Amino acid sequence: MxxxxxxxxxxxxxxxxxxxxxxxxxxxxxxxxxxxxxxxxxxxxxxxxxxxxxxxxxxxxxxxxxxxxxxxxxxxxxxxxxxxxxxxxxxxxxxxxxxxxxxxxxxxxxxxxxxxxxxxxxxxxxxxxxxxxxxxxxxxxxxxxxxxxxxxxxxxxxxxxxxxxxxxxxxxxxxxxxxxxxxxxxxxxxxxxxxxxxxxxAMHVPALGRVRRLLLDTLGTPLETQLEHEARSISMLATHAYVLDKVGAFVAQRTQKNKKELSHG
The missing domain is CATH 3.90.226.10 (2-enoyl-CoA Hydratase; Chain A, domain 1)
Structure with missing residues (x-):
């Protein structure tokens, strides 16, 4: 360099x-x-x-x-x-x-x-x-x-x-x-x-990349087009192992919390 x-x-x-x-x-x-x-x-x-x-x-x-x-x-x-x-x-x-x-x-x-x-x-x-x-x-x-x-x-x-x-x-x-x-x-x-x-x-870089793209495009994009871009983006990101792991961990943690609350109820 x-x-x-x-x-x-x-x-x-x-x-x-x-x-x-x-x-x-x-x-x-x-x-x-x-x-x-x-x-x-x-x-x-x-x-x-x-x-x-x-x-x-x-x-x-x-x-x-x-x-x-x-x-x-x-x-x-x-x-x-x-x-x-x-x-x-x-x-x-x-x-x-x-x-x-x-x-x-x-x-x-x-x-x-x-x-x-x-x-x-x-x-x-x-x-x-x-x-x-x-x-x-x-x-x-x-x-x-x-x-x-x-x-x-x-x-x-x-x-x-x-x-x-x-x-x-x-x-x-x-x-x-x-x-x-x-x-x-x-x-x-x-x-x-x-x-x-x-x-x-430490975050999910592909998601941040999609956020960057959506925000850059927003002022020149009609509402319905932006909504379509958002739908395609979020559905594509949902296929990533990172997202599946995070969602699974969140649900497991919530389930465990609910079980504890019920057991003390």
Missing amino acids: NDCVLLKIEQGIATITLNRPLQGNAIDLPLAQALLKAVITCDQATEVQCVLLTGSGKLFCAGGDLDAFVAAGNGIPGFLSELAGTLHLAVSRLMRMEKPLVVLVNGAAAGAGMSLSLVGDIVLAEAGSSFTPAYGAIGLSPDGSLSWLLPRLVGLRSAQEIIMLNQRVGADQAKALGLITRVVEAEQLHVEGMAVARSLA
Whole structure:
């Protein structure tokens, strides 16, 4: 794995760390390519039950690497097309993979970094973190799924205001708006993140994968179609040994409890 993205798999949890701390984990083409490779590995590795995404150093991610933009010169349209295209493949995998995703926001998340910070099923942010679209400051439009995610999380009006006025959103406001799951103290961010990841990893991953798919599809799916998707999903999951074992154990426990209550009745 390229050093600008670190991947560690331990006890069913894959931790992906953006690792350009001196550049604020800014996204250049090598980082985007390495991120895509790490995500594909997580998606395909059977031992991975949950994925955790974070950044190294003081920032989660400063967005696109502006030095790389300048270096592209007159070729910047082609460069940005390749950069955004590669990043988008990684974002799509992160959001579509079966495994649940926890994001730990350690500091500022700007531009495409803001996009990445919001793709998790559970998003924990340290108290000093912030979220800024940043695109308006350099005359660009969003990438990395921000224009898709933000209206779904905070509503169209708030999304318009945040993106078009390039508003910086602090951690507490982000929680109030529904951008993130909760705010934690900086020293507890990784501890709480790993606790959440372990809880998810202990669950039935195929079921979590189906939940992810159902929730992603819901806003673009008519009611009856969604009901059909739910029916097919729950009936398919019911064939898994995990479900049969859990249901059997629950019924046996309830039966034993009822017997004890009757014997004392």
